[in-house]
Amino acid sequence: MAGISRAERARRQALLEQGLKECTKCQKALPVAEFNRDKARWDGLDPHCRGCRNSYKAANRETLAEYSREYYAENQERCQRLTREYLRGRRAEDPLFARLRTAASKARxxxxxxxxxxxxxxxxxxxxxxxxxxxxxxxxxxxxxxxxxxxxxxxxxxxxxxxxxxxxxxxxxxxxxxxxxxxxxxxxxxxxxxxxxxxxxxxxxxxxxxxxxxxx
Incomplete structure (x- = not known):
């Protein structure tokens, strides 16, 4: 947690010990289940809650879709490799993951x-x-x-x-x-x-x- 005061670091840690995290977007202290995982973060969680993430995606759907298409076209081999690695890892650590993914695809x-x-x-x-x-x-x-x-x-x-x-x-x-x-x-x-x-x-x-x- 570089760049923040010792008091702020202690406050965030205290929230986590209660099973809570403060969203940096809406500033609400929410259950950690409301945040996606992010291994790059010190606490392993996305700094924005799912509600804020979903709102942003809904408001910028076309822009994000176009960016994704362009990025994939330029980095197709890398994207496919990372996807395979991600899926292998998720299946290994979460037995329900593959079942939920398959069912969701069928429903769509x-x-x-x-x-x-x-x-x-x-x-x-x-x-x-x-x-x-x-x-x-x-x-x-x-x-x-x-x-x-x-x-x-x-x-x-x-x-x-x-x-x-x-x-x-x-x-x-x-x-x-x-x-x-x-x-x-x-x-x-x-x-x-x-x-x-x-x-x-x-x-x-x-x-x-x-x-x-x-x-x-």
Whole structure:
């Protein structure tokens, strides 16, 4: 933290110890989860919060897109190499990264709403509802896959509120069924109780008329 006073350095460190960081743009002290990672910074975090970053990108979308195109054209080989290295590193340190990336790409191809969030954001959301990220929400088996409660093929958005941990067997069995239909089929076939949090998802993602027609 070169160039700042000892008192300011101590103030920033004290905020971090509370799980907070002050955005240098909006000047708000926010949870560290609101900042992207930046290994070049002393604290490993972007100095601007995600809200400010997103606002800047929205206001300068065309300018940034043109710059990116020009830079990539002039540095294509370097960009491809750095991308490969980045993806290898992220997959190694974050098992959820590749799954979320693949699901987001599929949702975009289908024209569905996609939000930007990290694995940490998703796990925090699950734990906040009492959901164990290491277990399938449907049968308590070990976690293997991420399930979109409202299927992507039915217009389901790629957002934390539409994602739950699942095992491969349950996710394969549910496939493109609306959640309420899947749970009804499971209740008839076997005497198992899903996680209590599933009830909230049933209410949030009630099947639409289009879903019912597809299921029929």
């Amino acid at each position: 191809r289908l024209g569905n709403h996609v939000e930007s969030f990290t694995s940490e954001d998703l796990i925090h959301s699950w734990r906040g509802q009492g959901i164990d990220p290491a277990k399938c929400i449907y049968c308590d088996s070990p976690f293997e896959q991420i399930d979109h409660v409202r299927p992507i093929t039915l217009g389901g958005p790629h957002i934390p509120e539409n994602l739950i941990p699942s095992c491969a067997a349950c996710n394969s069995e549910k496939r493109d069924k609306p959640l309420i239909d899947f749970l009804a089929d499971r209740a008839e076939a076997e005497d198992t109780e899903p996680h209590p949090a599933v009830g909230r998802y049933v209410t949030t993602w009630e099947p639409t008329e289009a879903d019912k027609e597809t299921a029929a």
